[in-house]
Amino acid sequence: MQLPRAAKRAVSVVADIGAITVALVLAMVLSRDVLVPEYLARWFGVLVWLVIVSIAVFVKLGLYRAVVRYVSVRAFGMVLTGALLSTGFLWALTEAFNVNLPATGIVNYGLTALLIIGGSRFAMRELYHRLVSRKKTPVMIYGAGSAGRQLAQALNNGEEFAPVVFVDDDHTLQKAMLLGIPVINPEQVAQSVKEHNIERILLALPSAPRSVRKKILESLEVLNVKVLTVPGMADMVNGDMAIDQLQDVKIEDLLGRDPVEPDPALMQQHIRNKVVLVTGAGGSIGSELCRQIVLQKPKALVLYEISEFGLYSIERELHEIMQRHGIKKVEIHPIIGTVQRRNRIAAVMQAFNVQTVYHAAAYKHVPLVEYNMVEGVRNNVFGTWHTAEAAIENNVELFVLISTDKAVRPTNVMGTTKRLAELTLQGLAKRNSSNTRFCMVRFGNVLGSSGSVVPLFKQQIEQGGPVTVTDPEITRYFMTIPEAAQLVIQAGTMGNSGAVFVLDMGEPVKIVDMARKMIHLSGLEVKSDKHPQGDIEIVYTGLRPGEKLYEELLIGDNVVECTHPRICQAHELAMEWPEVEQLLSQLNDACQNFRIDELQQLLLNAPTGYQPSDNQINDLIWSRLQS
Template sequence: MIRHLTTLPRNTKRAISVGIDIVALTFSYAFALFVRYEQVFIPQDADVYWAFLLALPVSLLLFVRLGLYRAVVRYMALSALLVITSGVLTSALVLAAAVWSLNADVPASVVINYALMSLVLVGGLRLLMRALYEQKVSRRKTRVIIYGAGSAGRQLAQSLLNGGEFHPIAFLDDDPTLQNSTMLGIRVFSPKQIEEVLEHYEPKLVLLAIPSAARSRRKEILEYLEPFKVTVQTIPGMSDVVSGKMRIDELQDVRIEDLLGRDPVEPRKKLMEVNIRGKAVLVTGAGGSIGAELCRQIVQYEPSMLVLVEVSEYNLYAIEKELQEYVHQHELDVLIKPVLSSIQNQNRLTRTMQRFHIETVYHAAAYKHVPMVEFNIVEGVRNNIFGTFRTAQAAISAGVQDFVLISTDKAVRPTNVMGATKRFAELVLQGLASRKDHQTHFSMVRFGNVLGSSGSVVPLFRRQIAEGGPVTVTHPDITRYFMTIPEAAQLVIQAGAMGSIAARAEGNNGGQVFVLDMGEPVKIVELAQKLIRLMGLEIKSKENPHGDIEIVYTGLRPGEKLYEELLIGENVLESEHKRIMTARELSLPWREIELYLEQLDTLCFEFKVHDIHTLLQQAPLAFQPTSAICDLTWQPKLKTKVADMQDLDDELSKN
């Protein structure tokens, strides 16, 4: 019946509401008379009836005027109850006025009882209908627990109660003053009672409604919830809700940042502004994950101009459009200039830097995927080494003040070509910094994996879990450092500023290698296990053959190593920023670097992949490859079938 009523046309439902109110008001008046005279009393004075008959249509018109019939009963809020109260009190006043004008024999107590009974019936019937509807609908909704009974938790609960997908059945909260209380008809439990709650209510989800909690605290909560077989999701941050980007009931999977528990450090405004505010800034690789975030951070500190250099047309279009919208929305006086170019095109880069009078360059463009560079060695060397060299040469020619290279932890004792090329790029910049024929300050910033970048394992794991597994991990002992892209970009900018300040103070061209504090390394398999459990699933193994998701080890990929490092030696100095360190490492005179570059250039031109590989091992890079050469367009000198036939003919002719 309830379901049938909710499907009726709106006008039909309004007509039913009016009919119910007529019956309710009539009964209330009759009840008030009965209470007054304590018997089924029918007064002889007809004005007693006329007074009510006059008051009834006026009361209904007032109800319409107050919007009582516009309120949807199943979504009726406190404001609707206030409207009902106002309508009933006004109806009582109208009845009193009708009684007075007709001089009817109706005592004041009848009017008062009429008002009270009308309030009970008119409001109570609506509440009853709402309760019946919610009870009916809640049986079909997914039962959830909300962790956090604060403002965000209550807003979420209210939103879910009005929605059609989830039904909150309990709150969990650490605050002892809230425990054992009831909010929105939902009881608040202590987190220690979670087993009891799970057993009694059998929910499918636990929703984290603690958007303002520190990541370290969120990590503690997630670790506490992990052993229980229930899916854990979170609500958006309050900044996203307030800005209108997301609704509070838009649930999200647990973010990897919460699992790591690494709290970001507020960036220092002075360092963020040194190389940016009021300056012309250029970012290479502006459409990549790191480059794009650098651009987002840079534009907030209002450079006079931001030049985006990118080889991918679509990526350049996407980041340029995003930044233009941001500048327009925040009314910033920043010019955005998109330049389509390869970093290997020195003439194009020089012209660009001269044309826009560039003062600061952030060099983020590089080939970073280890297997891809292993399969394409010549292009990896061309882009990562010569691309960096030519970009730096362009900066020197254009009189750029500061040049910051985004490096990688894979440059430390590299086991793959990608890491070797990035370490070589560092040596190139250190060599250029040692020269006295220019005024460009060089610095390098080295860090590990960033969350959410292209090729990140987390989206892959989520997709594999959603598809029912298996989850693929290369090795049970493989570990990696992780950092969020925004934090990495902020620290890169601050480290570059520190390098510039130090170079000016010491009267040289810099050449410092900065290393970001990445926190503790994370075992990739443990990360996969956490994601599986927090999605309410069990790990399938020999010990648990009936589990949901299996973890399969696929073996290390070409050039991949188990553990990444950030330092080549132990010679590291702390800086004024607690998450930025300075590494003191080997550097070479520019003449030696130049000789290596000349040899590499020739070998790349002649496509001598084996000789390139050998040269990278001979150079002071500490390059120790863990796999054989696997470039896709190169192969060892093997005899072909034609050569074999020629050899056979030679042998026959001899005999």
């Protein structure tokens, strides 16, 4: 049962009175000639005054405000100061009461008082931690550097985890003891996990490159111990997170791909002191573009979004970012609107004198666009066209389209609409009737976006499975949202109007391998025919309508390298504007009259390379009307 705080302080006071008494008696005993019977009354007076003044000094120093279980070097400093003042007062009392205590006796008192008062506190702290540690989860800290030591101290003061061993590849630290915790080398991890019944491994490597973290995670994967990690260095420096706010391992660490630092000149070129508009500002890519843009200090940032909640969320977040970074002169304008209404987007560009546009508004979920063909075409194709024409009308300097790898030889309506959006911008660039420069940036999946498999897998693992994967061979390219947004901004500074840029996405990843890694690093076993006692089963659900096994980033091999190592330019077939305009007219007529069969045929005939995985029309409304 926990004692009230006042009771604990009373116990400390009584203990210190006992310590002062014992220290004084020992000092007298060691100075044998002072124990004269006729002086005992005087010595009692010395003791009473010594106790009263010493306790008063300890109270003034704040010694009783210090919580014993958190006793630190600073608290020891208070004890030392109190012991010195008490010793000085003892010397004054011996003079005042005319009793004889040699200098050695006074020194003995000071040393004894310091030892008992300070030692009792550290002993109680150690006893408390030992008792509490028995109830804590034993953990291993991977990384014995500054972050690892800070984490160990934080955990020792907490009530959940007990650090029992450090791991570090630094030979100078191995076999040493840090904070009373042994340091082992990475080869001893498996053995140590068994010996100490480790239930968690905590990565304390906030500054390590992802390639290093990936190698470490691969070595830990076979242990089936849950792995957590400290926040990134940026989050800790900004004060967003504390070192003991442990997180699940980020999927980007499993990919092991280190981002290239953005070029400040390229990041600022079309943003600094300019009016920038982002369509789809509340979406995964749009919101990250807004975060990156506001850090480059534009004159104003116009947020164009159809979702009221999405718009509210990103506006509030941007104001928090500006406050945190001391950015004061950027105007934020939240505008509700759809890109399907040209007059609305044109009025916005005119009202704010927009100079740069990042067009991220799109429907991107493959099955949903497959089931809603008209809206997919309206939003992705006509939304891009209307926004681009509005940009031309208002003399916008730069228009950047966020495209996708699914636009390359598409097997679904979504990819086809994005390729048509690219062709529309290329046709407008060929029309050569304005100073607006158009470019498109094509990349694959981004980690953590809405509809991404990563949060889905995480949720399924937390619920006990099964984890659903469409096909054992399905692969995808992945990139973090911040890196994608930074590369989009930098790519927009390159090439001529109509250029298509492709981001280097690294190596493609098998989705099932990613699922297995996430299960293992959650401390669980994959359940299969070979391991029927496993925890989480992986179930294959089959490819969804329009879904590819493999994604591509290029239609042909005609690629030109750019100045940035992660950006290249693709030279691909483009249509002249009259052809594009005719196709748009036909698509509009088919959409307006809900002729889905005609709409699909137009998509098939367009020079997009559209080859659906089946010839069925998957539009839900059309299917119901035909039945």
